[in-house]
Amino acid sequence: KINGQRLWDSLMEMAKIGATEKGGVCRLALTDLDRQGRDLFVQWCKEAGCSIRVDRMGNIFARREGRNPALPPIMTGSHLDSQPTGGRFDGVYGVLAGVEVLRTLNDLGYETEAPVEVAVWTNEEGSRFAPAMVASGVFAGVFDVDYGLSRKDQDGKTMGEELARIGYAGPDDASYKSHPVGAYFEAHIEQGPILEAEDKTIGVVTDAQGQRWYELTFTGVESHAGPTPMSRRKDALLGAARVVDAVNRIGLAHAPVACATVGMMNVYPNSRNVIPGRVFFTVDFRHPSDDVLAEMDKELRAEVDRIAGEIGLQVELEQIFYYKPVKFEASCVEAVRKGVAEGGFSNRDMVSGAGHDACYLAGVAPTAMIFVPCIDGISHNEVEDAKPEWIAAGCEVLLHAMLQKANE
Amino acid sequence: KINGQRLWDSLMEMAKIGATEKGGVCRLALTDLDRQGRDLFVQWCKEAGCSIRVDRMGNIFARREGRNPALPPIMTGSHLDSQPTGGRFDGVYGVLAGVEVLRTLNDLGYETEAPVEVAVWTNEEGSRFAPAMVASGVFAGVFDVDYGLSRKDQDGKTMGEELARIGYAGPDDASYKSHPVGAYFEAHIEQGPILEAEDKTIGVVTDAQGQRWYELTFTGVESHAGPTPMSRRKDALLGAARVVDAVNRIGLAHAPVACATVGMMNVYPNSRNVIPGRVFFTVDFRHPSDDVLAEMDKELRAEVDRIAGEIGLQVELEQIFYYKPVKFEASCVEAVRKGVAEGGFSNRDMVSGAGHDACYLAGVAPTAMIFVPCIDGISHNEVEDAKPEWIAAGCEVLLHAMLQKANE
Ligand SMILES: NC(=O)NCCC(=O)O
Ligand SMILES: NC(=O)NCCC(=O)O
Numbered sequence: 001k002i003n004g005q006r007l008w009d010s011l012m013e014m015a016k017i018g019a020t021e022k023g024g025v026c027r028l029a030l031t032d033l034d035r036q037g038r039d040l041f042v043q044w045c046k047e048a049g050c051s052i053r054v055d056r057m058g059n060i061f062a063r064r065e066g067r068n069p070a071l072p073p074i075m076t077g078s079h080l081d082s083q084p085t086g087g088r089f090d091g092v093y094g095v096l097a098g099v100e101v102l103r104t105l106n107d108l109g110y111e112t113e114a115p116v117e118v119a120v121w122t123n124e125e126g127s128r129f130a131p132a133m134v135a136s137g138v139f140a141g142v143f144d145v146d147y148g149l150s151r152k153d154q155d156g157k158t159m160g161e162e163l164a165r166i167g168y169a170g171p172d173d174a175s176y177k178s179h180p181v182g183a184y185f186e187a188h189i190e191q192g193p194i195l196e197a198e199d200k201t202i203g204v205v206t207d208a209q210g211q212r213w214y215e216l217t218f219t220g221v222e223s224h225a226g227p228t229p230m231s232r233r234k235d236a237l238l239g240a241a242r243v244v245d246a247v248n249r250i251g252l253a254h255a256p257v258a259c260a261t262v263g264m265m266n267v268y269p270n271s272r273n274v275i276p277g278r279v280f281f282t283v284d285f286r287h288p289s290d291d292v293l294a295e296m297d298k299e300l301r302a303e304v305d306r307i308a309g310e311i312g313l314q315v316e317l318e319q320i321f322y323y324k325p326v327k328f329e330a331s332c333v334e335a336v337r338k339g340v341a342e343g344g345f346s347n348r349d350m351v352s353g354a355g356h357d358a359c360y361l362a363g364v365a366p367t368a369m370i371f372v373p374c375i376d377g378i379s380h381n382e383v384e385d386a387k388p389e390w391i392a393a394g395c396e397v398l399l400h401a402m403l404q405k406a407n408e
Numbered sequence: 409k410i411n412g413q414r415l416w417d418s419l420m421e422m423a424k425i426g427a428t429e430k431g432g433v434c435r436l437a438l439t440d441l442d443r444q445g446r447d448l449f450v451q452w453c454k455e456a457g458c459s460i461r462v463d464r465m466g467n468i469f470a471r472r473e474g475r476n477p478a479l480p481p482i483m484t485g486s487h488l489d490s491q492p493t494g495g496r497f498d499g500v501y502g503v504l505a506g507v508e509v510l511r512t513l514n515d516l517g518y519e520t521e522a523p524v525e526v527a528v529w530t531n532e533e534g535s536r537f538a539p540a541m542v543a544s545g546v547f548a549g550v551f552d553v554d555y556g557l558s559r560k561d562q563d564g565k566t567m568g569e570e571l572a573r574i575g576y577a578g579p580d581d582a583s584y585k586s587h588p589v590g591a592y593f594e595a596h597i598e599q600g601p602i603l604e605a606e607d608k609t610i611g612v613v614t615d616a617q618g619q620r621w622y623e624l625t626f627t628g629v630e631s632h633a634g635p636t637p638m639s640r641r642k643d644a645l646l647g648a649a650r651v652v653d654a655v656n657r658i659g660l661a662h663a664p665v666a667c668a669t670v671g672m673m674n675v676y677p678n679s680r681n682v683i684p685g686r687v688f689f690t691v692d693f694r695h696p697s698d699d700v701l702a703e704m705d706k707e708l709r710a711e712v713d714r715i716a717g718e719i720g721l722q723v724e725l726e727q728i729f730y731y732k733p734v735k736f737e738a739s740c741v742e743a744v745r746k747g748v749a750e751g752g753f754s755n756r757d758m759v760s761g762a763g764h765d766a767c768y769l770a771g772v773a774p775t776a777m778i779f780v781p782c783i784d785g786i787s788h789n790e791v792e793d794a795k796p797e798w799i800a801a802g803c804e805v806l807l808h809a810m811l812q813k814a815n816e
Binding site for chain 2: 083084085125126127130132190191192193209211213221222223224225226227228229230231232235237238240241242244245248251252255256258259260261262263264265266267268269270271272273274275276277282284286352353354355377378379380381382
């Protein structure tokens with residue numbers, strides 16, 4: 001039995017770091033606040049008797065030794081970074097559920113066969129640095145480390161520089177090859193409305209949607225909003241606006257499952273009486289079927305070309321992030337199911353709508369995920385919330401699933 | 409006869425202050441660069457024997473005394489501030505054409521009956537601080553001085569603070585009441601394509617379009633781009649995008665004369681995988697008929713309500729700037745016509761598409777404007793350009809018009 005109150009208290013303690021006025025969290029990757037969060041995690045894990053290792057991508061691993069140190073660790077974890085207006089649970093719940101597992105094992109004086117590790121993955125959100133899950137992606141061999149360290153934020157600062165600045169550019173290779181993983185579990189809030197709507201406490205995550213992310217730049221001609229006739233304009237914002245609407249139509253055309261979002265847009269020169277000459281914006285597509293994702297890709301490209309042609313804009317379009325739908329590993333999903341059964345929790349199978357570090361880990365280790373509901377299905381929002389009993393239940397399931405794998 | 413080469417050289421000298429890589433100028437109102445531009449203007453005018461006064465809005469007046477100092481001055485001028493990616497002529501041409509008039513009068517040892525003044529108006533562009541022409545508006549009694557000084561830039565700095573910081577918060581009342589103007593002329597590049605297309609050197613400006621500027625904020629619900637079904641979204645950017653398209657349709661519906669532009673848009677939290685919860689954007693409408701402008705206003709409000717209703721967004725809509733179409737004063741327009749005739753310049757009557765300080769001065773003094781072409785009709789762009797012979801011709805006309813009024 002885990003200690004739900006202790007877990008909740010730790011979540012609330014961590015939520016003070018980067019707390020926002022509206023009750024959320026702003027703890028962007030590799031900022032000073034991210035460092036404070038990392039330091040607190042390391043302190044708690046050391047107090048729990050763990051050894052700490054940090055790899056070149058800044059991923060942190062807290063290790064509780066097993067009876068057989070030669071066995072690959074049974075790992076859990078998630079991320080401590082947040083969105084600019086993020087919540088108190090997204091990511092941090094998976095990390096602190098892992099810490100609660102360590103503490104519970106200590107309370108019980110329980111020795112596992114395999115070592116147990118809790119990981120903090122760097123820059124999962126993909127908000128300060130795109131793409132998302134870049135550091136677990138490097139660890140899983142999807143990206144090389146140079147790619148990872150050279151990701152830039154909007155001010156041109158790289159992940160490598162910022163890792164060094166906050167003191168988390170570790171010495172270890174960021175790779176499953178030198179750090180094999182026996183099994184990986186990740187607990188997370190659902191970030192969607194399904195569990196709460198169906199009054200289920202646990203989501204047994206069997207799959208994750210595929211994703212495609214794009215960066216687009218439309219270039220027209222900057223010109224005066226007053227004396228430039230409508231017929232002579234090459235308005236980059238008008239083009240971008242039409243693409244926003246087209247992206248929405250593409251999402252709806254593949255509803256109810258598809259998601260299609262323009263989350264970011266920067267207008268230049270962004271002056272009230274200047275026809276915008278350049279607009280940078282992003283597109284995020286998701287679908288559980290890779291074929292549908294490919295169709296959405298085609299539709300986007302056709303719409304972008306049509307719209308740019310209509311207005312006379314130059315187009316740059318780059319797909320900067322793509323992963324296929326993920327199927328989690330059967331024995332790990334089974335371990336989650338058993339944990340759910342032991343706790344007697346209401347549950348259902350789920351497809352993850354969000355990307356998670358587990359999606360990359362799934363490529364290099366047997367992996368599964370555990371979801372708990374969040375209030376109104378809202379995440380990536382300061383009001384993100386969850387009930388303490390959900391939080392405790394997910395951790396309970398995590399403990400049981402990890403113990404099964406650690407003692408196999 | 410003015411000295412065209414001297415005027416051109418002064419323009420090029422001033423263009424070094426805030427010069428951009430692409431050959432344009434970035435000299436935003438009340439920045440250190442704006443101060444440098446002002447200092448250079450003051451230096452040149454002192455060298456030309458003028459006295460200098462600065463009012464509370466930072467408007468600068470350089471005065472060349474007349475035979476009869478009790479007569480209200482014949483004034484010319486424009487502005488030294490630019491757009492973020494502005495050109496070398498917009499505004500600064502009108503100021504330095506005034507300086508060239510002073511220098512020519514000195515060369516000739518010419519004494520005018522009324523004094524002659526050259527004005528630099530603060531923050532004409534409305535880019536760093538909205539609205540446009542705010543300081544000539546205060547001078548003309550359209551806004552009160554507290555309104556003017558409290559205008560804020562995007563960082564929350566006020567015009568009052570920034571005037572004090574750069575040393576241009578003058579002691580004089582910013583009002584035509586304590587500073588009556590005998591007549592006001594302003595030379596400016598057309599900023600549109602008509603003169604060049606028709607191969608005319610001078611535009612005799614008889615009217616200026618009316619303008620309405622709006623600020624809009626759409627508020628929806630920030631949420632995760634992955635697990636939030638399309639049907640549950642309240643995407644503020646989708647709403648704003650549809651308004652951009654609607655604004656374009658409204659402009660086209662009243663073409664060829666109407667202009668309708670969204671120049672500025674800020675998306676929050678502006679993160680790739682977050683459905684935007686809030687978008688701030690601006691609308692700029694122009695038309696020579698006040699009735700049509702009122703129709704456009706109605707259409708905008710209807711479209712905004714319809715679109716916000718469709719998506720479930722909260723709306724804030726404020727008209728922050730409005731002036732009716734302006735008719736310039738007959739005797740001043742006549743003085744411009746005579747100047748054109750004396751120089752033998754090809755010309756046509758014109759309606760100004762842009763707003764100018766002259767539009768506010770027109771409310772408190774007999775006023776007219778002189779346009780010269782600009783290459784490809786492009787302005788509010790770093791590539792903005794004009795031919796030296798156009799620049800000289802406009803100044804020649806300005807000199808003649810001012811002398812007529814100064815010796816009436
Ligand atoms: N869980 C989560 O919010 N991940 C961020 C990456 C994504 O957008 O799916
Ligand atoms: N001339 C000029 O560019 N004025 C700025 C105000 C406007 O947008 O009309």
